[in-house]
Amino acid sequence: MLDPHSLYLRNMVLKREEVPSFRTYPFNLPAVHDLASLSFRKPVTFIVGENGSGKSTLLEAMAIAWGFNPEGGTKNFAFETMASHSELHRYLRLVRGAVRPKDGFFFRAESYYNVATTIDKLDMEKRGGPPIKASYGGKSLHEQSHGESFFATFMHRFGGKGLYLMDEPEAALSPLKQMSMLTRIHQLVKQNSQFVIATHSPILMSYPHAEIWLLDESGLREVELEDTEHYIITRKMMNDREKMLDILLGEEQ
Template sequence: MLDPRSLYLRSMMLKREEVPSFRTYPFSLPAVHDFYSLSFQKPVTFIIGENGSGKSTLLEAMAIAWGFNPEGGTLNFSFETKSSHSDLYRYMRLAKGVVRPRDGFFFRAESYYNVATNIDQLDAEEGSGPHIRDSYGGKSLHEQSHGESFFATFMNRFGGRGLYLMDEPEAALSPLKQLSMLTRMHQLVTKQSQFVIATHSPILMTYPHAEIWLLDEEGMRQVALEETEHYIITRKMMNDREQMLDILLEEET
């Protein structure tokens, strides 16, 4: 397991003095507007927050600043389907560890289809030569269900000693597959890997000793799992389902 002093990504800082205006997107987002720096202390870090809080924007900037393609994939991917990423990465400074990772992947659920398409296109150009899909399990990602293709990448392409940045990896995974992903994450952490994950999944957030950073109107702060709405609401719904449904489905009188 990686020692905190040997993490591949040690910290990131917003070069606030270079930001043209905090009144324009993405700098107007509360999570960015009040952001100064973030230090990573654990091999697994979760970034959480409501939709629109800026967690995906922050993770995207981190990934591009590291050198990943904005739409995802390994450092070798350079395709562009649609230029929709923000300029935030231009104002981010990353502090890297002394040891460089041997592997890496930027996984983002919303553009994963584009990554799968690019792999098929590159394999078609190679003809009968070695195929990229071989490192993803040997089968086209488009010939699998959404969830199966996600999991094929986690199981086959992620090899260890890597930096893995992931944006909502649970999007197409069943609860059982999310539990399996916890197991896979732990296998990779024991192989000296580092994860930074933007997520809504209370299941993934249970990973032991992980750091959880919450983005909200007040900016960014570290929280415990039990303090997150994800945990509180899920627990309340499971333990007091009838009461919750009475409140949610109460007819107007």
């Protein structure tokens, strides 16, 4: 397991003096506006916040600055279906550890379909050698359900000793699969891997000894799982479902 001094990604710094304006996108987002730096001290870091807080934009910029394709995949993926990423990566400086990871993947639920399509296309054009899909379980990702294809990547393509940046990996996973993903994350952490995950899932956030960074109107701050709205609201809903539904549906007298 990696210690704080051997993490592959140790710090992220926003070059604020080079930002043209903090009044325009993406620099006006809560995730960016007051950001100076973010240090990584644990093998697993979660970035959480409401929709529109900028967590996915921040993770995307980190991935591009590291050398990943904006739409996801490994550093060898160079496809582009639509250039929709922001320019934030140009203003980030990543502080890397002394040891380089042997594996890496930028997983983003939003454009995972494009990654799967590119793998099939490259395999059709491939001349000799094993197909790329062999690294993803041997079956086309398009020939599986959305959740199954997600999990095939986690189980087969993630090989350990890697840096894995993940944007909402729970999007197609059932609660049971999310718990299975916790097991897989732990297996890979024990194989000297580092994760940075943007998520809404309190199940994933429950990974022990992880850092949880919350984005809200005040900027970026570290919190405990029990202090996140994700946990609080889910707990209230499950513990007092009838009262919550009365409030939500306007039936409370």
